[in-house]
Amino acid sequence: MDVTSNSSVAGFGGATGQSQTQTQNDASMITSDFETFLTMLTAQLENQDPLNPVESTDYAVQLATFSGVEQQVQTNDLLKDLAGQLGVMGMADLASWVGKEARVAAPVHFDGSPIELNAKPPAAADLAYLVVTDSTGAVVSRTSVPVSDEPITWAGVDEDGDPLPEGVYKFELETYGNGVHISTDTMESYARVAEIQTEGSSMYLVLEGGARVDADDITALRDPV
Numbered sequence: 001m002d003v004t005s006n007s008s009v010a011g012f013g014g015a016t017g018q019s020q021t022q023t024q025n026d027a028s029m030i031t032s033d034f035e036t037f038l039t040m041l042t043a044q045l046e047n048q049d050p051l052n053p054v055e056s057t058d059y060a061v062q063l064a065t066f067s068g069v070e071q072q073v074q075t076n077d078l079l080k081d082l083a084g085q086l087g088v089m090g091m092a093d094l095a096s097w098v099g100k101e102a103r104v105a106a107p108v109h110f111d112g113s114p115i116e117l118n119a120k121p122p123a124a125a126d127l128a129y130l131v132v133t134d135s136t137g138a139v140v141s142r143t144s145v146p147v148s149d150e151p152i153t154w155a156g157v158d159e160d161g162d163p164l165p166e167g168v169y170k171f172e173l174e175t176y177g178n179g180v181h182i183s184t185d186t187m188e189s190y191a192r193v194a195e196i197q198t199e200g201s202s203m204y205l206v207l208e209g210g211a212r213v214d215a216d217d218i219t220a221l222r223d224p225v
Helices: 020-032 034-047 056-097
Strands: 101-104 108-110 115-118 127-133 139-145 152-154 167-177 180-186 188-199 202-207 212-214 220-222
Touching: 056 188, 056 202, 101 202, 108 188, 115 167, 127 152, 139 167
Parallel strands: none
Antiparallel strands: 101 188, 101 220, 108 167, 115 152, 115 188, 127 139, 127 167, 167 180, 188 202, 202 212
16 A cells, blocks of 8 residues: 555545645654554544545554554664674674784785785696786786695796885686686785774775775685794
8 A cells, every 4th residue: 555645544534635745744754653643543533524434444454554664664773773783793803803814815915025825726727827917907927837726825026037016916817728718716815904894784804905805705814924
């Protein structure tokens, strides 16, 4: 039942002569204060046309409808409060992660020290390359690596063996099988957690270097080595 257009509900008997705008305002009041609805229902009973009274079944429908609206409003408020409490609890739980190193598939800040990389090449792969790009998206290194799930240590040098400058780099594993490209996947690596953030019901970690990742994407956590 449409509470804004049905004359017997939203207009409360028509005989009151209220405008459509007033009806909409009344509906808004009812959703926020069920007691207001009861007062208005009483007024409807007192002012209805005695020659064309509202059926008792219509009153029952009105009461049930507005009661349902009231309950829904209260439920939404309770869920909103609960979500806020869970967000605070989640942030408190993740606060201990700050300063630790999280393993995640995301760009990593390179400070001159070797970086440990982890990947899971497809079973059909027989050839793999480590592709390294800088913060501008430029490829700074592309080297052949073993087709294995064993960790790979990146020394921080380009294809000529020259040291690369400090900065944020992205690492991808490019795999092939029988000469056909299979996939290009971001490799996992460890990065220090600098900050915890919330956005709605989601929790995010800000890593050293500025990368922002979903807390659910973290696959491992360790103390700094």
